[in-house]
Amino acid sequence: MQPFSRRRFITGACATTVAVAAAACSGDDSGGDEPASASNTPGTPAATLAETTIPVTTLAVPDTDLTADPFTLGVASGDPDSTGVVLWTRLAPDPLNGGGMAASAADVLWEVSADDTFTEIAVSGIATAVADEGHSLHVIATLAAGEWFYRFRVGPYTSAVGRTLVAPPPERSVEEVRFAAASCQKYSNGHYAAHRDIAEQRPDLVVFLGDYIYESAGADGADPADRVHLGPEPTDIVTYRNRYALYKTDPQLQAAHAVCPWLVIWDDHEVDNNYAGDISQDGDDPAAFRARRFAAYKAWWEHQPVRLDPPADASPDGGGEYRIYRGLTWGDLMQVALLDGRQYRDDQACGDLALNLAPACAEAADPERTMLGDTQEAWLLDTLRTSAATWNVVANQVVLADARLNGAVLNYDQWDGYPAARSRLLHALAKSAIDNLVVLTGDIHLAAVAELHDGDPVTGTPVGVEFVTTSISSSGLVGDAFTEVLKSFPELIDAELAHRGYVLHTVTHDQWSAEYRIVADVADPDSAVTTFSTYEVQAGSSRVST
Numbered sequence: 044m045q046p047f048s049r050r051r052f053i054t055g056a057c058a059t060t061v062a063v064a065a066a067a068c069s070g071d072d073s074g075g076d077e078p079a080s081a082s083n084t085p086g087t088p089a090a091t092l093a094e095t096t097i098p099v100t101t102l103a104v105p106d107t108d109l110t111a112d113p114f115t116l117g118v119a120s121g122d123p124d125s126t127g128v129v130l131w132t133r134l135a136p137d138p139l140n141g142g143g144m145a146a147s148a149a150d151v152l153w154e155v156s157a158d159d160t161f162t163e164i165a166v167s168g169i170a171t172a173v174a175d176e177g178h179s180l181h182v183i184a185t186l187a188a189g190e191w192f193y194r195f196r197v198g199p200y201t202s203a204v205g206r207t208l209v210a211p212p213p214e215r216s217v218e219e220v221r222f223a224a225a226s227c228q229k230y231s232n233g234h235y236a237a238h239r240d241i242a243e244q245r246p247d248l249v250v251f252l253g254d255y256i257y258e259s260a261g262a263d264g265a266d267p268a269d270r271v272h273l274g275p276e277p278t279d280i281v282t283y284r285n286r287y288a289l290y291k292t293d294p295q296l297q298a299a300h301a302v303c304p305w306l307v308i309w310d311d312h313e314v315d316n317n318y319a320g321d322i323s324q325d326g327d328d329p330a331a332f333r334a335r336r337f338a339a340y341k342a343w344w345e346h347q348p349v350r351l352d353p354p355a356d357a358s359p360d361g362g363g364e365y366r367i368y369r370g371l372t373w374g375d376l377m378q379v380a381l382l383d384g385r386q387y388r389d390d391q392a393c394g395d396l397a398l399n400l401a402p403a404c405a406e407a408a409d410p411e412r413t414m415l416g417d418t419q420e421a422w423l424l425d426t427l428r429t430s431a432a433t434w435n436v437v438a439n440q441v442v443l444a445d446a447r448l449n450g451a452v453l454n455y456d457q458w459d460g461y462p463a464a465r466s467r468l469l470h471a472l473a474k475s476a477i478d479n480l481v482v483l484t485g486d487i488h489l490a491a492v493a494e495l496h497d498g499d500p501v502t503g504t505p506v507g508v509e510f511v512t513t514s515i516s517s518s519g520l521v522g523d524a525f526t527e528v529l530k531s532f533p534e535l536i537d538a539e540l541a542h543r544g545y546v547l548h549t550v551t552h553d554q555w556s557a558e559y560r561i562v563a564d565v566a567d568p569d570s571a572v573t574t575f576s577t578y579e580v581q582a583g584s585s586r587v588s589t
């Protein structure tokens with residue numbers, strides 16, 4: 044592929060001048076011979092900016108020796124609280140080959156404004172990008188709740204403009220929040236029309252549930268010819284950086300990042316398929332795998348707008364724990380607990396068989412087995428029990444609902460393979476009478492809606508609902524013929540296996556509405572994206588209606 048197609052530059056330029064309206068540009072190749080000018084010409088010198096009483100506007104744009112645009116990976120924001128938000132970019136003039144920066148540090152000006160023309164700068168600063176962090180930047184901008192626009196500048200180069208939101212404080216009454224839930228965006232399997240649609244919808248948040256990159260090398264059988272995983276399977280910081288950079292050069296993914304703040308957690312493919320703690324898919328030596336995992340975790344941090352320090356424990360013998368589970372509140376309306384279902388789990392039972400119809404092996408039923416680890420499990424319950432918000436959301440990696448077939452576990456990687464941990468969690472939630480629980484899940488590349496129970500999946504106490512989003516682009520794992528089997532499971536309300544897409548959630552104090560958006564043709568970046576179905580939950584109920 045051509046990583047620096049003219050189209051990408053034009054899209055970037057458009058995104059700069061028309062804020063985050065990248066969707067209006069993304070399908071337009073017509074200006075192919077025009078110079079990629081707007082985002083790459085010298086920025087307006089700070090001294091000529093509109094008069095303002097805010098002294099920070101006098102900050103000068105730092106000089107640079109760079110001779111190519113370093114803002115090739117776009118901008119992003121994330122983890123808003125009521126005091127501010129994280130603003131992200133990474134300097135990478137040669138993104139697919141290690142980034143292309145010298146070993147020295149680079150100063151970058153960041154600016155935030157209430158409007159997308161930046162006539163008045165609300166707050167700005169100089170941030171320093173260093174080689175050990177891949178020349179990434181994680182600026183915590185201190186701002187009041189509401190909508191803001193941001194950009195980065197160095198020498199003659201100005202980044203695309205991002206729109207972000209700072210969260211309403213927990214005590215503030217909030218009428219509505221709209222957010223997208225997404226997962227599984229294997230670059231080689233297709234294009235990101237779903238991300239274009241997210242950008243067009245202008246949600247308040249995106250919750251990304253994992254499988255942001257895939258670690259595999261080469262192509263799958265039916266992959267579009269213009270979407271190839273470059274390079275070998277990543278195992279070290281350089282190869283993981285290059286893999287993230289490949290994904291982040293995509294203009295539709297950049298548009299979705301630029302439209303609103305994201306809440307990002309990981310699943311397995313950010314490191315290695317179906318890994319569990321320090322146990323790899325292929326049974327590598329755990330110490331060697333911990334070293335690889337550290338590189339993957341570090342590259343994840345470098346490329347995500349997360350309010351976290353970088354992973355510090357590089358010692359293969361030190362365990363290398365890197366805590367990413369964390370929470371967010373959105374006024375009095377919603378609280379989100381963001382989980383890590385990979386790092387603390389026991390290994391998959393029964394040899395991690397898939398689509399095996401034999402009864403579950405005894406190992407799976409071991410009451411000591413854990414999905415979240417004791418510390419995270421206690422944190423989750425405490426977070427939910429002390430919540431003052433109307434809706435309590437759990438951003439979760441793998442399917443929580445009971446999807447066993449006549450006692451057979453079809454996927455030992457899901458909560459089905461950790462039945463004691465699931466029973467413990469659902470029983471604790473029922474006992475604590477957690478209000479209005481909504482679980483958001485990805486991983487499985489199909490869309491599903493479920494009602495969760497403590498105990499028996501039919502007669503047990505209703506605990507909450509689960510909305511499983513299909514993949515943004517990753518190929519389906521089972522055929523359409525499986526749809527009716529899934530719908531026959533007692534906890535499953537509906538399922539859709541044929542399409543890629545995401546879920547657009549609209550939340551008020553009275554009602555939760557989940558609009559399932561599907562992509563007509565994942566091989567086409569300009570594909571139509573339409574609504575398959577919308578599911579509703581009334582506050583105070585754990586039942587889904589359409």
Ligand code: FE
Pocket residue numbers: 227228254312486487488514517
């Ligand atoms: Fe996936």
Ligand code: CA
Pocket residue numbers: 253254310311312486487
């Ligand atoms: Ca996964």
